[in-house]
Amino acid sequence: MKLNNKIIRILLLVSVLSLSACDVDRMPETQLSDDSFWASENDLKAASNYLYTFLPKLPVTTDVWSDDAIGTTPNNISDGSRITPATYEDYPINDYNDYNDPYKLIRAANNIIEKAPRVVKAGVDQQIIDWYIAEARFFRAWGYFSLVQRFGGVPLILKTLAEDAPELQEGKASREEVLNVIYEDLDFAAENLRGPDDLEPDTDYGRITNTAALAFKSRVALFEGTRAKYHSYGDPERHLTLAREAAKAVIESNKHDLFASYFDLYQYESEGRQNKENILVRKYGQSLGNSIVYHNAQRNLETGAANPTKFLADSYLMTDGLPISKSPMYEEPTNTEEVFKNRDPRMDATFFKKGDPYIQTIPVFNVPVLSFHKTGYANRRYANMEDWNNSRSYIDYAIIRYAEILLNYAEAVYELDGAISDSDLDISINRIRSRASMPDLTNTFVSTNGLDMLQEIRRERRVELALEGFRYWDIIRWKIAEDVLPQDILGNVFFDEFGTEVIPEVNEDNIIVVQKKSTRTFDPSRDYLWPFPTDELALNPNLEQNPGW
DSSP: OOOOHHHHHHHHHHHHHTTTOSOOOOOOHHHHTOTTTSOSHHHHHHHHHHHHTTSOOSSOOGGGGTTSEEOSSOOTTTTTOOOOOSOGGGSOBTTBOTTHHHHHHHHHHHHHHHHGGGGGGGTOOHHHHHHHHHHHHHHHHHHHHHHHHHHSSOOOOOSOOOTTOGGGGOOOOOHHHHHHHHHHHHHHHHHHSOOGGGSOTTTTTTSOOHHHHHHHHHHHHHHHHHHHHHHTOSOHHHHHHHHHHHHHHHHHHTOOOOOSOSGGGGSGGGOSTTOTTEEEEEOOOOBTTBOSSOBOHHHHHHTTSSEEOHHHHHTSOBTTSOOTTTOTTOOOOSSTGGGGTTBOHHHHHHBOOTTSBOOSSSSBOOSOOTTTOTTSOOBOTTOOHHHHHHTOBOOOEEEEEHHHHHHHHHHHHHHHHSOOOHHHHHTTHHHHHHHTTOOOOOHHHHHHTTOOHHHHHHHHHHHHTTTTTOHHHHHHHTTOHHHHSSSOEEEEEOOGGGOSSSOOOBOTTSEEEEEOGGGOOOOTTTTTSOOOOHHHHHHOTTSOOOTTO
8 A cells, every 4th residue: 555755754754763763663665665755865864764673672681592691591592492483473582583574674775775876866965875875785784694693594685576576485595695795785885884973973873884884794704704614614714804804994993992981881871972982882762751762671681581600700800810710819709799809890890799789679789689680690781770760771782892893803813813913912802901900911921821812812702792692603603502501500609698588409519500401402413503484484495494403
């Protein structure tokens, strides 16, 4: 059904006003393809704003797929008990369908790529048109990377299709073919998008920039380069080189820097262009008086949606830069406070500890409540007492930040060369450590203390990006999921201060056991890829199921 121009423009005005806002039903293709619509820059901007609704949302709970976190109940991805779904709507993540939603995004992006050139007839400058085509190509790359991470090769659709188009019955393109499209799209975006300093700070903050395209390219290429290396396929060197060069380009742009406070990265203090660490954010509303869209990340996390595990807790170094297994500073804790003694300050910023501001009904945190903090550790991300009191938060979600790019650079350099110089460590990992008031990582320090440089680079990534959704994909690309997932999921020591209201299962060392190894499995011949939903296999007989599913 066609809508008249007035209704179309009203709908798209709402889209403009709610950039990155709450769920927006996809506009019918008949609206966006109407010749009368593609007539101004505002039309382009309105169509492009819809793409931003596909950015990931808060809270981040996907770490429960990994060994870093567990919810109030076991997770079927983490413990290997999932089955092939009919559709991913059966268990969406943050209202995101892991197969269909990326294709909705890709279709919307394809539509803009095809139709945007029509706006030139209205006198819109070609450079402006290219901005919006570049945004669309960024989001098309985003959608395809979401798919290739999970499924490997997938059907490659690069134009809008009618419902009966024969292309919808084509089989999978190879993962290399999909990645080539992703790289081409991101290169176009990096070349044609504006830089962070070229955006209008009041009206354009949050839009995709050229450094965001390069940053995302470094993420994609590092994932594929290390995955190809450790899973023994393809051309790892090609992808790792692209990862290193894209990260280096972001560094050398001098458009980004680390924010002063690690804890405040997840607070209101970090919002806006004044925080140059934020490269890509999902924006939320500003206040109760301007509450277009909000999240409840703290309340979800506070009630146990993603409880940190002992595996994550033990990865935090002592303040001398050594792991707890090697540092003379480490002493077995006798209470929950001592767990944090002489540890990397980022642990304090990530876990609740006794004395932290907490919630309205309990203003000062005491000890984790085992009825929902199952591990005896509590997740402190986005904790803000006023937001808790209001049952809504407007803290933006930093989806890509500069610290990740520094980590990407260091890892790509090491994976390519089997070594990394102190000078490369100084422009990457040691900048992050300096913010945390931690000692530098150097080759001499590693050799003197019997450490492994690659493992320390990976440790730094795990700690810096903790509970932000990276760990699962890291253990997949490093091919260590088969080692780390089929283990007992452990928590804190069961200290007396936890009380007796909840008595958890503990092991011989009095450490909380949340889930036993005997109930967990990982099949390396199957579980490194996700299953295509059976509904999609029925719709397209040429879509071959992934091995083992």
